[in-house]
Each structure stands twice: as structure tokens, then as C-alpha cells.
Amino acid sequence: MAHLPPIVKNPHKVLRGIAKEVPSDEILGARIQELILNMRTVLGEAKDGVGLAAPQIGEALRVFLVSEEAEHVDTAGNKAESDEEIEKRKKKEWNYFVYINPIVKKISRQRIAYPEGCLSIPGVFGIVNRPEKITVEAFDEHGKKFTRGASKFFARVIQHELDHINGVLFIDKAEELLDQRHG
Numbered sequence: 001m002a003h004l005p006p007i008v009k010n011p012h013k014v015l016r017g018i019a020k021e022v023p024s025d026e027i028l029g030a031r032i033q034e035l036i037l038n039m040r041t042v043l044g045e046a047k048d049g050v051g052l053a054a055p056q057i058g059e060a061l062r063v064f065l066v067s068e069e070a071e072h073v074d075t076a077g078n079k080a081e082s083d084e085e086i087e088k089r090k091k092k093e094w095n096y097f098v099y100i101n102p103i104v105k106k107i108s109r110q111r112i113a114y115p116e117g118c119l120s121i122p123g124v125f126g127i128v129n130r131p132e133k134i135t136v137e138a139f140d141e142h143g144k145k146f147t148r149g150a151s152k153f154f155a156r157v158i159q160h161e162l163d164h165i166n167g168v169l170f171i172d173k174a175e176e177l178l179d180q181r182h183g
């Protein structure tokens with residue numbers, strides 16, 4: 001397999017641009033299919049990642065992935081996990097939901113503040129206030145249009161990735177930032 005692209009780190013200008021739409025007749029083409037495959041592999045290897053947007057591997061296109069692990073976080077709620085359960089979760093091969101050319105259809109007025117991090121800003125975390133629910137229309141990797149409503153953590157990941165394709169990073173919105181890079 002071709003050499004995997006590295007995750008682009010902040011500051012980099014590809015993280016700050018408005019990404020371009022994928023022409024819908026190109027979704028099944030080699031370029032986009034290879035991009036999705038690369039994104040799956042990169043996200044699969046990123047231990048703490050639950051989402052990845054194309055600009056994060058240097059492609060200024062409106063494509064992102066959300067891991068099924070985000071759904072798991074919502075189902076598990078605030079239940080404490082044993083070390084064994086955490087280990088199992090980290091090793092599991094999650095499915096990834098692919099969003100191409102996403103459009104926000106509905107967003108809740110109710111908001112939740114919750115900690116967030118980003119694979120492009122390692123070691124930095126912050127509390128971000130975001131709408132609790134969102135409904136998005138997008139194309140999947142087969143070129144099929146779908147609409148999906150999400151809430152809680154899954155909705156948060158979708159919004160974080162939507163921000164990425166619009167050149168916005170969570171550090172722009174975070175109320176408190178915690179930098180763990182220097183101890």
C-alpha cells in the first residue's frame with residue numbers, strides 16, 4: 001500500500017481554508033476512494049481519534065469520518081469503564097461513517113459544554129460549548145445521499161469535523177484551554 005499521509009498539525013494553512021466540495025460524480029472515482037481509504041487507515045491508527053477531516057491529511061475537500069466509537073461513548077454514558085474495557089475499546093476495529101459534502105439541516109438551541117481535543121493539536125484540550133443535537137445531510141462513500149440526526153457526543157464529533165472543513169479549530173471556540181504538552 002502507498003505511503004500513508006501524516007496528520008497535519010496546527011499551525012498549517014490547509015487547516016485554515018474552506019475546503020472544496022467533492023463533485024458528486026467523482027465520489028466513486030479513484031481519487032476520492034483512495035482518500036477515504038487513507039483516512040480510514042490514518043484514523044484507525046490514531047489511538048485517541050474518533051473523527052478525521054480530509055484537510056487533516058492535507059486534502060482541502062469536504063469529507064470527514066466519524067468513528068462508531070463516538071456512538072459507543074454515548075451508549076456507555078457516564079458508566080465507569082474497567083481497565084480491561086478501556087483496553088478492549090482501544091483495540092477494537094471500529095466502523096467509520098463517511099460524510100461527503102455535508103449540509104446542516106437542523107441544529108438544536110440546547111447546548112452542552114464538554115472537553116474536546118484534536119489530532120491536529122496534540123496535547124491540547126479545552127471545554128467547548130456546542131449544540132446538543134444536529135441533523136446533517138451528506139453523501140456516503142458509495143455516493144448515496146443520507147440524512148442523519150445525532151445527539152450528545154456523536155453530534156459533537158460531527159460539529160468538530162464540520163468546523164475542520166470550514167477552517168475552524170476547536171481552540172477558536174474553547175472556553176478554557178489546557179496544554180498538556182509541557183508537563
Ligand SMILES: [Zn+2]
Pocket residue numbers: 117118119120160164
Ligand atoms: Zn480535529
